[in-house]
Amino acid sequence: MKTNILSASFKTALAVACCASFTACTIVNTAVLPSDPKMHSPFVTTGDIQGPYQSLGLLQITRKGHLLFGFVDLVGTDIQTGFTETLMPEVRRLNGDGIINVRFHQTQVLPFTQVVQAIFFPIPFLWTEVTITGEVVKLAPGGTVQPVLQHG
Amino acid sequence: MKHLTEHILLLSLALGLGTGCTAVSQAGPLSSRPFEGNQVYLSTGASPRPYQTLGFVQATGFGNQVAGVITVGDAQLDGTIKGALVNAVIKMRGDGLINIEFLDENPQTPAEQMGDLADSMSVDKNGNREIKTRWRSVHAKGEVIRFL
Numbered sequence: 619m620k621t622n623i624l625s626a627s628f629k630t631a632l633a634v635a636c637c638a639s640f641t642a643c644t645i646v647n648t649a650v651l652p653s654d655p656k657m658h659s660p661f662v663t664t665g666d667i668q669g670p671y672q673s674l675g676l677l678q679i680t681r682k683g684h685l686l687f688g689f690v691d692l693v694g695t696d697i698q699t700g701f702t703e704t705l706m707p708e709v710r711r712l713n714g715d716g717i718i719n720v721r722f723h724q725t726q727v728l729p730f731t732q733v734v735q736a737i738f739f740p741i742p743f744l745w746t747e748v749t750i751t752g753e754v755v756k757l758a759p760g761g762t763v764q765p766v767l768q769h770g
Numbered sequence: 771m772k773h774l775t776e777h778i779l780l781l782s783l784a785l786g787l788g789t790g791c792t793a794v795s796q797a798g799p800l801s802s803r804p805f806e807g808n809q810v811y812l813s814t815g816a817s818p819r820p821y822q823t824l825g826f827v828q829a830t831g832f833g834n835q836v837a838g839v840i841t842v843g844d845a846q847l848d849g850t851i852k853g854a855l856v857n858a859v860i861k862m863r864g865d866g867l868i869n870i871e872f873l874d875e876n877p878q879t880p881a882e883q884m885g886d887l888a889d890s891m892s893v894d895k896n897g898n899r900e901i902k903t904r905w906r907s908v909h910a911k912g913e914v915i916r917f918l
Contacts, residue, residue: 666815670804676797676814676847680877683791693791704792719814721871751872753800753814 645726649697653763660709661716661763662701662752670758674714678751679704685727685744688735697724700748714754716763724748791879797847800870810856811866811917821915824864828911829854835878835904838886845906847872855910862914870912878904 653661681700683693694703700722709717725746735744757763800812811818831850833843844850851872859867878886886902893899 666813670802672802673799673813675799676851676872678795678847678872678874678877680793680795680874680879681791682793682879682882704794708794719869749873 643729645728647697647724647726649701649722651701657715657763660706660714662705662709662720663716663718663763664720665718667716667718667755667763669761671715671755671761672758674712674754674756676751677705677708677712677717677754678749679708680747680749682745682747685732685735685746687739688727688732688744691746695725695746695748697722697748697750700724700750705750705752709754712754713756715757715761717752717754720750720752722748722750791881793874793877793879795847795874795877797851797872800851801866810859810864811868811915812851812856812870813866813868814870815868817866817868817915817917820918821866821868822918824862824914824916826911826913827855827858827862827867828909829858830910831908833906835883835886835906837890837901837903838878838883841906843906845874845908847874847908847910850908850910855912859914863916864914865917866915867912868915870910872908872910875907875909876905878906 651662653663679700681693681695681704683691683695686692694700705717725748727744727746731744800814801809803818805811805818829850831844831846831854833841833845835841844854851870855867855870859865882904886904889902890900
């Protein structure tokens with residue numbers, strides 16, 4: 619009886635350890651979008667800018683998709699694709715010089731969940747999306763992008 | 771068995787390709803800088819002048835999208851910011867709203883809209899037709915200020 623209790627406890631501890639090893643992790647998503655000092659491409663900043671500008675409007679882009687087999691992002695629902703494939707063309711379409719006060723969010727999925735999806739791939743449940751918002755602006759003639767310094 | 775696997779693969783591929791799409795939500799311009807005029811100053815960024823904080827405000831516009839193409843209710847960025855939020859600023863006797871953040875919480879992609887339209891037009895086995903509606907909401911918030 620005692621052996622059975624010990625065995626059950628051991629199994630529970632093992633299951634918890636397995637779950638922890640699968641689920642305890644950090645997911646990092648990055649987007650490489652270096653600013654262009656010569657302004658050949660629109661600037662993107664999460665902050666404000668100094669100097670005069672004309673507001674062209676608010677913009678939100680959302681890319682929705684499904685991770686095929688848990689890992690294959692067919693349509694690009696990551697922040698890199700969101701910025702380069704959708705946001706930048708929209709800013710250009712609006713004739714903007716850049717977009718300020720940008721906020722972004724990408725769905726983050728645990729690797730464990732991705733593995734489960736890969737096993738049960740006929741049931742598509744890993745819906746993912748990326749959302750980016752900001753204010754499109756046109757700089758005054760001769761204007762440059764100077765960030766507003768934050769004083770703590 | 772081979773056919774089944776092929777069908778499953780094709781179905782997954784179709785789902786992956788067919789469901790991925792881009793939704794773009796837009797709203798009209800906010801205030802430009804330098805700011806002149808008597809209207810309420812609106813910006814996703816900072817104030818153009820020294821100011822006093824009066825408080826904070828948030829608003830959510832709710833609505834429905836019927837059959838993928840008809841939008842009813844208040845779930846629009848322009849209406850929520852330039853309507854509800856500006857009214858709140860005026861009630862608080864503020865001059866402006868800064869650091870505005872906004873989110874169209876469930877924008878519909880063209881694929882979803884077309885799907886809803888097709889669903890709404892199709893007739894089921896019993897001869898019934900069900901108009902598909904989706905809940906929509908737009909959220910916005912900011913800091914109410916008065917210029918010094």
